Amino acid sequence: xxxxxxxxxxxxxxxxxxxxELKPTDKIRAxxxxxxxxxxxxxxxxxxxxxxxxxFTYFRAGFNQNGGDPNNGxxxxxxxxxxAVHSEFGDFIGNNDFAWWEPAYKLIRDxxxxxxxxxxxxxxxxxxxxxTGESAFIKAFAYFGLAKRYGGVPLxxxxxxxxxxxxxxxxxxxxxxETWDYVMEQCDLAIASLGEGTGRRATKWTxxxxxxxxxxxxxSVAKFGPRATMSGDAVTQQLIGLDASAAxxxxxxxxxxxxxxxxxxxxGLYEPDPAxxxxxxxNYRKMFQDPNTAAIEAIFIKGFTLPGNNQGHNYDIWYQxxxxxxxxxxxxRMNPTxxxxxxxxxxxxxxxxxxxxxxxxxxxxxxNGYNPALNYIRFDTPNDIFKGKDARLWGxxxxxxxxxxxxxxxxxxxxxxxxxQAVIRTNDQVTVNGATYYTYGAPSxxxxxxFDTYGGNNTRSGFSFKKFMNQASPITAxxxxxxxxxxxxxxxEILLNYAEAVVESGQGDAAAAAKAxxxxxxxxxxxxxxxxxxxxxxxxxxxxxxxxxxxxxxxxRRREYHTEFNNRMMHALLPLLDLRALPARKYIFVRANVxxxxxxxFEPKLYYKPIPGIGANxxxxxxxx
Amino acid sequence: MKKMIICMAALVFMACxxxxxxxxxxxxxxxxxxxxxxxxxxxDIIRGTTIEIAEHGYDPVEKQILIVKNDGTxxxxxxxxxxxTVQPVRGNFIDVAPQDVQISGNTTLDFxxxxxxxxxxxxxxxxxxxxxxxxxxxxxxxxxxxxIGLYAHQDSRVGEPMRFVAAESExxxxxxxxxxxxxxxxxxxxxxxxxxxxxxxxxxxAVIDNGDAKFNYAPVVQLDI
Numbered sequence: 001x002x003x004x005x006x007x008x009x010x011x012x013x014x015x016x017x018x019x020x021e022l023k024p025t026d027k028i029r030a031x032x033x034x035x036x037x038x039x040x041x042x043x044x045x046x047x048x049x050x051x052x053x054x055x056f057t058y059f060r061a062g063f064n065q066n067g068g069d070p071n072n073g074x075x076x077x078x079x080x081x082x083x084a085v086h087s088e089f090g091d092f093i094g095n096n097d098f099a100w101w102e103p104a105y106k107l108i109r110d111x112x113x114x115x116x117x118x119x120x121x122x123x124x125x126x127x128x129x130x131x132t133g134e135s136a137f138i139k140a141f142a143y144f145g146l147a148k149r150y151g152g153v154p155l156x157x158x159x160x161x162x163x164x165x166x167x168x169x170x171x172x173x174x175x176x177x178e179t180w181d182y183v184m185e186q187c188d189l190a191i192a193s194l195g196e197g198t199g200r201r202a203t204k205w206t207x208x209x210x211x212x213x214x215x216x217x218x219x220s221v222a223k224f225g226p227r228a229t230m231s232g233d234a235v236t237q238q239l240i241g242l243d244a245s246a247a248x249x250x251x252x253x254x255x256x257x258x259x260x261x262x263x264x265x266x267x268g269l270y271e272p273d274p275a276x277x278x279x280x281x282x283n284y285r286k287m288f289q290d291p292n293t294a295a296i297e298a299i300f301i302k303g304f305t306l307p308g309n310n311q312g313h314n315y316d317i318w319y320q321x322x323x324x325x326x327x328x329x330x331x332x333r334m335n336p337t338x339x340x341x342x343x344x345x346x347x348x349x350x351x352x353x354x355x356x357x358x359x360x361x362x363x364x365x366x367x368n369g370y371n372p373a374l375n376y377i378r379f380d381t382p383n384d385i386f387k388g389k390d391a392r393l394w395g396x397x398x399x400x401x402x403x404x405x406x407x408x409x410x411x412x413x414x415x416x417x418x419x420x421q422a423v424i425r426t427n428d429q430v431t432v433n434g435a436t437y438y439t440y441g442a443p444s445x446x447x448x449x450x451f452d453t454y455g456g457n458n459t460r461s462g463f464s465f466k467k468f469m470n471q472a473s474p475i476t477a478x479x480x481x482x483x484x485x486x487x488x489x490x491x492x493e494i495l496l497n498y499a500e501a502v503v504e505s506g507q508g509d510a511a512a513a514a515k516a517x518x519x520x521x522x523x524x525x526x527x528x529x530x531x532x533x534x535x536x537x538x539x540x541x542x543x544x545x546x547x548x549x550x551x552x553x554x555x556x557r558r559r560e561y562h563t564e565f566n567n568r569m570m571h572a573l574l575p576l577l578d579l580r581a582l583p584a585r586k587y588i589f590v591r592a593n594v595x596x597x598x599x600x601x602f603e604p605k606l607y608y609k610p611i612p613g614i615g616a617n618x619x620x621x622x623x624x625x
Numbered sequence: 626m627k628k629m630i631i632c633m634a635a636l637v638f639m640a641c642x643x644x645x646x647x648x649x650x651x652x653x654x655x656x657x658x659x660x661x662x663x664x665x666x667x668x669d670i671i672r673g674t675t676i677e678i679a680e681h682g683y684d685p686v687e688k689q690i691l692i693v694k695n696d697g698t699x700x701x702x703x704x705x706x707x708x709x710t711v712q713p714v715r716g717n718f719i720d721v722a723p724q725d726v727q728i729s730g731n732t733t734l735d736f737x738x739x740x741x742x743x744x745x746x747x748x749x750x751x752x753x754x755x756x757x758x759x760x761x762x763x764x765x766x767x768x769x770x771x772x773i774g775l776y777a778h779q780d781s782r783v784g785e786p787m788r789f790v791a792a793e794s795e796x797x798x799x800x801x802x803x804x805x806x807x808x809x810x811x812x813x814x815x816x817x818x819x820x821x822x823x824x825x826x827x828x829x830x831a832v833i834d835n836g837d838a839k840f841n842y843a844p845v846v847q848l849d850i
Contacts, residue, residue, distance in 0.1 A: 229836040231715060368817040567788055593817065601786060603672060604837070618685050624675070624715070 133193025
């Protein structure tokens with residue numbers, strides 16, 4: 001009892017002091033964190049990490065798939081487009097693939113905490129302006145990531161506080177128009193507030209690049225929406241879809257943002273004037289192996305500095321050809337399609353796609369496989385058939401018989417025996433005049449990279465993957481060991497955005513747009529200018545930006561997915577050694593459906609993804625979910 | 626200790642009563658019937674007509690979606706008995722209004738509809754190395770007929786969304802009900818998909834240019850090729 005009295009007395013005496021003014025020791029106050037440049041840097045690193053950048057760690061399950069167990073089979077976004085197939089998987093797009101909802105609102109909350117605190121910070125006005133611009137850039141990026149997936153979404157413009165009433169936290173969806181306009185507004189705020197420097201944090205220029213891309217997306221949805229009419233509550237409430245009348249103002253916004261970058265004097269195309277197509281191919285490849293060598297072209301780089309979980313990425317182990325796997329058991333997963341390869345122009349026929357012609361008859365729509373009745377054209381090497389095609393093909397794909405890491409990459413689907421009988425994709429060998437010939441071009445699985453189903457390690461399209469691959473060092477056989485950097489925005493995309501916005505809307509400077517288109521082609525070794533047409537812009541965009549995770553969104557925003565992918569088989573090119581030509585070594589090629597694959601059909605409802613948790617959040621669901 | 630046992634026992638006994646709801650033991654089934662010909666209205670399973678049902682008593686409620694079989698019938702035998710708002714949506718017929726239906730036991734609900742397009746006098750025959758389809762179209766709305774097609778697949782649920790081979794023709798016009806349309810598939814040039822000596826299913830269809838309207842079909846035909 002006496003002790004108790006003492007205790008009470010003690011409390012009473014002390015409590016008069018500052019007990020109510022104690023600072024919590026488990027929390028950092030906004031003014032402490034953001035008042036210190038080091039604190040801002042730390043907080044910013046976390047925000048940038050959460051940005052929806054579709055880089056080397058972006059897969060079906062979402063962003064930053066480079067944690068402790070990133071084993072997703074290497075199924076890249078390119079494999080649900082017409083750019084590539086996986087060496088084994090035949091999957092297409094699931095409802096929740098590439099979704100980004102909860103992480104989006106987490107990022108939005110984190111950035112709102114920052115932007116709400118800015119007015120109360122004791123920092124200079126210039127510093128406040130820079131922070132305002134940076135947080136606007138992050139908000140724009142986040143809502144762009146949401147709008148292109150879900151249409152109109154709840155706009156949470158400042159931090160929500162929970163005060164015991166859950167209902168008050170529920171914010172209904174804004175219309176798709178309001179959502180895009182909010183993205184535009186935040187881009188404009190960022191452009192007006194940010195400095196003109198360069199670097200890896202947001203600048204005025206990265207904000208322009210974001211606006212160029214986002215506005216083009218919105219404009220396309222408005223213009224091409226009628227290609228895929230939808231119905232349901234979300235449509236009648238305008239939560240998805242834009243009126244066609246909105247197209248031109250978004251195209252105009254994209255044009256203006258691109259023009260700012262084009263007039264900035266800070267950016268240009270890397271190596272714009274190559275001496276030959278061979279040089280152009282190597283320049284193009286080098287730019288992606290290390291974007292830092294192409295500082296003039298790179299507007300915004302996401303760096304991968306250290307190997308390790310949550311730091312490095314897995315592009316090299318998944319996608320380099322089997323022959324250079326260096327002990328890694330699962331290489332060779334990215335197989336560029338013949339459909340993409342066909343698209344690259346020939347220098348002697350500018351402005352036209354150049355499907356690979358394999359027979360004297362010349363039918364490039366025959367995918368029925370080897371037919372002894374046809375007159376196949378014989379070539380001296382497994383890649384002569386591609387000679388004269390756009391340099392970017394050679395910089396993007398590993399073609400049969402070309403060299404990679406000083407190793408000739410062998411991609412062969414079989415042979416035709418001297419008696420005319422073909423052996424295709426069946427493990428076999430034949431001895432003619434003392435020499436032995438193998439189906440896959442070599443006797444053992446470590447010596448070739450094509451068509452054998454062994455381990456799923458060999459290409460089944462006839463092409464392996466080169467763009468982004470690091471040739472400078474051997475494969476490290478483990479997770480998250482690659483540290484090549486990713487260009488999120490580069491100048492060529494801005495030029496292509498500009499050309500597309502001009503040609504689709506008829507607004508802006510058509511001559512400048514044609515020049516932008518042809519500058520990119522010139523950098524790829526072309527010498528003849530082609531006219532500015534919608535078809536030319538789209539073909540150029542597909543070959544220049546291949547595998548940069550743009551194609552998926554191009555098919556979405558232009559509402560071409562459901563027509564491009566309607567029972568669609570992807571195609572392969574089978575190189576065969578023609579032993580009928582012995583002693584000369586000659587190759588023939590067969591156009592075919594990708595072996596062991598099914599057709600792919602896009603469901604139009606997937607133009608908008610399902611919103612998760614509508615039972616709890618009360619939001620209106622997108623149609624047909 | 627004894628108190629705790631009593632407490633747990635109480636929980637165990639109580640829990641049974643609270644959870645004793647009926648399982649999903651009700652069924653809804655029926656057909657889509659052409660108002661004029663009284664025939665079933667052919668459908669697609671993939672990307673076909675759907676029926677949205679919204680269970681009463683919950684707000685917000687996630688709509689359940691029933692798909693319709695190719696022959697124009699549908700059934701779902703795992704529903705909770707309750708009142709539902711039922712409406713066929715995104716169909717191949719003129720819109721049907723929503724209706725409230727008490728579903729319990731085996732509830733049957735047929736929809737009498739006017740298909741956007743009736744495919745008349747359809748014939749699909751093998752003629753040498755070609756499969757030839759002929760048919761007439763009768764449209765029941767004023768918008769354009771967008772496209773017609775002949776589709777082939779190894780499964781009887783063949784249609785525009787599910788086919789190995791298609792012969793299609795863009796129409797984009799109002800059609801003359803007396804015009805005979807002809808579509809054909811050349812077999813040798815599709816030999817990797819339609820293999821000689823096997824049997825395949827064929828169906829002709831047409832789609833109206835009206836929002837997300839679905840294809841109308843004539844009944845499926847099986848041919849040995």
